[in-house]
Amino acid sequence: TNEVIFHSIADLTVARLATKHNSRNSGNSGSISTLQQTSNPQFSLCIFHSTKSLLQMAESKSAMRKPVFTKVDQLRPGTSGHNLTAKVVSSNMVLQKGRPDGPQVRQMRIAECVVGDETGTIVFTARNDQVDLMKPDATVILRNAKIDMFKGSMRLAVDKWGRVEVTEPASFTVKEDNNLSLVEYELVNVVEE
Template identity: 55%
Template structure:
């Protein structure tokens, strides 16, 4: 049976040639001033203006092994681009918990070690990546609401990457985190 060649439309979408992966889309970069409450999937290039550690605590029982017993660090970072600024919450709890429980088999210990290595490499480094002056790319970021104001965050499905310094000047006058939103219930009549 002969295989059917992909249509020209499928090739334009990235599904036809051998060098591309089907189903992958090019990222659409957005600007800070276009962010709205409750939205997800944002990709942005921003500069870090300020970074303040708001929580840094050690585990209660350091002898116990487990993902919940890691150091917890949370930093609030003021980030922005040429259209405005917003607060970004950098946290180290974005790696999945080790699902080993009491099954301490060799395979489970291997995956536990992989998770710990990933936590050290990705999540503990996240707070260090958000140093003032760095330019970062936030992929698959989402808007969280905190006390009525917007905060940008990257969960376990997103990514933070340090990139080359950007050429834009940050517009610090337009801070979207200073806008307070109120949830209003609309009754239908």
């Protein structure tokens, strides 16, 4: 039989590589035959007949999850990982460094855009290429957005780990009388006695 034994997660990669050749040549379906506790309680000993089961386990872990979309009124200071669908209410360029005819790498543009949905609005800080996407009345999807604090107020931002996409116009009407960026927060130290 083509058996692979590994004692830790670090050995998983080694086991995968070591049995890649063997699993191609075997017709086994690949299943865990034994799970035993070793003398070291931190590790478990697993015996695999082929890497097919290893690969199936890895593939099931890597399956992409559907994004969970958040509404503007659910945003809180210091949070991240938000996915939102919002309409751009307004866009105002606040900083443009570098020459427009110069190299793209040296240019820096920042715009403050008011974006919102049917629950409220918030100021979104658009940087560089994001500025071009944030046109008034456009509907955008903000993926992996985070809340930054600026002078005690919330600002929505998407960094290099997130994404801004223009999408089809949304059917909702923006609730402009609930601007979360107008709420001022104060950091308070709490001493427990």
